[in-house]
Amino acid sequence: MKNLLSILILLLSMTLFSQVEKIEPPFWWTEMHNPELQLMVYGKDIAQYDVAFSNTIQITDIKKTENPNYLFVTINTKNISPGTYELQFSKDNKILETRSYELKSRRENSALRKGFDSSDLIYLIMPDRFANGNPDIDSTEDTLEKVNREELSGRHGGDIQGIINHLDYLDDLGVTAIWSTPLLEDNEPIYSYHTYAQSDYYKIDPRFGTNEDYKRLASEMHKRDMKLLMDYVTNHWGSKHWMILDLPSKDWIHYWENGENGFQRSSYRMTTQFDSNASEADKEACMNGWFDTTMPDINQKNPLVLNYMIQNAIWWVEFADLDGFRVDTYSYNDKDGIAKWTKAIMDEYPNFNIAGEVWMHNQAQMAYWQKDSKIGAIDNYNSHLPTVMDFTLHDAILKMFLEDEQGWDKGMIRAYENFANDFLYPDINNMFVFAGNHDTNRINDIYGSDVSTYKMIMTLIATVRGIPQVYYGDELGMLGNKDLKGDGDIRRDFPGGWEGDLMNAFTAEGRTAEQTEYFEFSKKIFNWRKSKSVIHTGKTMHFVPENNVYVYFRYNAQDKVMVIINNNPEVQILDLKRFGEMIGPTSNGNEILSGERISLENTLTIDGKASMIIEF
Incomplete structure (x- = not known):
């Protein structure tokens, strides 16, 4: 007993x-x-x-x-x-x-997996706004915000299955890689579709699907020779993260004694990270300040925090079979902590790739953050980050195509000056080049739905050095202005992604004539680019723009491509003798946009607001 x-x-x-x-x-x-x-x-x-x-x-x-x-x-x-x-x-x-x-x-050879590179064309998706493949999970019992498609800043119901359902559309467009904004659980009561305030780092948001769905997405993409990039957030977690609600230690986050609930907004002055004249107070105000009230700032100086994040990132690579990371707000992290995080992942996967969001407006400042930067070496810093995003090119794109006349620093000279500073970067092929993303006004809105301007922009994005990235819906002329209607307006639903949509732009018959013109041009240039190693890794020679016409060549030992962008509204006649050192004895070439043979002997005529790509 x-x-x-x-x-x-x-x-x-x-x-x-x-x-x-x-x-x-x-x-x-x-x-x-x-x-x-x-x-x-x-x-x-x-x-x-x-x-x-x-x-x-x-x-x-x-x-x-x-x-x-x-x-x-x-x-x-x-x-x-x-x-x-x-x-x-x-x-x-x-x-x-x-x-x-x-x-x-x-997996066999998991450590040697090949990451994304300059041979890829990356398509950025906001999953909540792309396509609804499983309406049964639009709202769930264990998440706070419910679906409301009428609310511009609410959840609309897009999910992982919606992306899988339309991989053939993306493949047809010429996309070789997808960067999706975060899919991990974000259990904020409002604005949770944004998903940068994550509440569980080991769990896909149930309104998007399951962890197994995410793995299946990667598998379905790999069947099509496409790559999957995870949008990873190291700088901050969500206020509803279960660990934030029961902190392991107070120094797990940057807690400001004078702030409400520990909150003090970041100064956003990223220059303090490398400014040799900066005060310690200013450095702290940038690095340790919170990105927003719902995003507690994580302390990467804490070794337990840092190791947790390293292991989590590696776990997702192994579990889902990922091909890359895009890291949000990279330069807001503790600079030494994020360098250790990046190096640990690249040590585990030497052929992997990671792109960091370094939203700065000066090439030297951006170059500081790229792996093996000579600028970073000035203060003995190496981020180990392979890829940075070319925000200065983005800045130029937002302005130069509105400038019909070329000035000393206006018009196509903006593009020329951007690439003139390529010497600052350790690896110019590892640069994200883009015209817009989920945080910027839609380029087709900026340029008033002018398809000619869109074609010039995409010609540039698809043919310069680096890794081109396009934003979902731009290939259809999608509009959006956050200055007028908020962020939700630049993240509109893809037409045809929801049952009952009046039009379905995923299909050729479902597109308007205007959408078709955008799409067919994008498809032609993106698919042409796929097999052109001269574009992927070739050298560049460019010529100072004249009359708002920018001419540059991409070349290697085997191939040569001439790109002409005429941002002048008038027809221009180019004297080809000026480009003789690149044209050489070649007498003609194939213009890939029109399919015509082009004489390269004396002069070349190009329409106003137009572009040409000539293969020798």
Whole structure:
């Protein structure tokens, strides 16, 4: 009877314990470059218990924080075989709970996966606004904001299945890679479609689908030789993140004593990160300030935070079979912390690629953030970031096509001056080149639905050095002005993505004549670009624009392409002798936009507000 009572008491204590709520990462892989793995264990007063693996895995370190609900348990996976292992929780030498933990086998050659590069054309999607493939998940019980397509800044119901359903459309367009704005759970009560205030870093937002759906998206893309980029946010988490609601330690985030609930907005002065004259107070105001009230600023100086983020990023690469990251607000992070994060991922995947959002308006300042920058070396800094986004080219595109007449610093000279500074960058082929994204006014709105201007812009984007990125719907002439109607206006629903839409621009018969002109031009130039290594990695020679006409050549040992962009509203006749050092003895070429043979012997005539691409 006494023995039976002891057993009942033990069983009761085990039942009452059962308080391990989370272990993250939820599983891992063997044979990783870095064999150390740190498990974050979360549960009520979990720190009072002893932990051990029941078999061959040895725990090398255990860290506790000021919050007793956390344990950080480090193990070494070197020479450990794939399998399921038992993690035991005990007190006073009594095992109270056992949790299984799995170490999986990696995909073959996972470490050598090839990331996106300048041979790709990247298509940026806001998933909530692209297509609704599964209406059953538009609203869910465990997320706060419900679908409301009538609300410009609300959730509209687009999802992962919607993207999968239209991969053939993107393939036909000439897209080779997709960058989707974040798909992880964002459980803010409003504006959650934006998804940059994430509430769970190991969970796809259920209104988009499941983790398995995300993996399936990558798989379906790989069948079409397309690549998937994850939009990763290192700088801030969402205010509803479960760890923010029960912080492991106060220094997990940047907490401002004088601010309301620890909030102080960032100064956004990124120049303080490398300004040799900057005050420490100004540096802190930029790096440690919050991006917004719903986005607590994460402290990457805390090694537990940094390791958590490194492991999470690697987990998604392995789990979903990713081909790259685009990192949000890269230059707002602690600069040393984000460099360690980037290097850890690139060490794990040497052929991977990561693009960082460095929204600055000066080439030297942007070049500072690219891997192996000579500018960064001035203060012994190396971000290890392969790719930066060419925001100065974007700045030029927003202005120069409105300037019909060329001035000393106006018109096409803006493009010329942008590329004249290429010497600042360690790797000019690893530059995102773009005309717009989810944070900028639509280019077709800026230029008043002028398809001729769109064609000039896309000619530029598709033929200069770097990695072209286009924003969903621009290929249809989609409009949007956030200055007038807010961010929701530049993130309109793709026509045809919802059942009952009056038109379906995913199909040729569903497009208007105007949409067709946009689409067919985009399709021609994007698909032409796919096989042109001279465009992907060739050198550039450009000529100072005259009469608002910009001429440049892309060339390598085998091929040569001449690009002409006439931003003058009048017809221009070019004296080809000026370009003799590149044209050489060539007498004609093939103009790929019109399909015509072009004589290159004396002069060349180009219409006003037009472009030409001539293959020799």
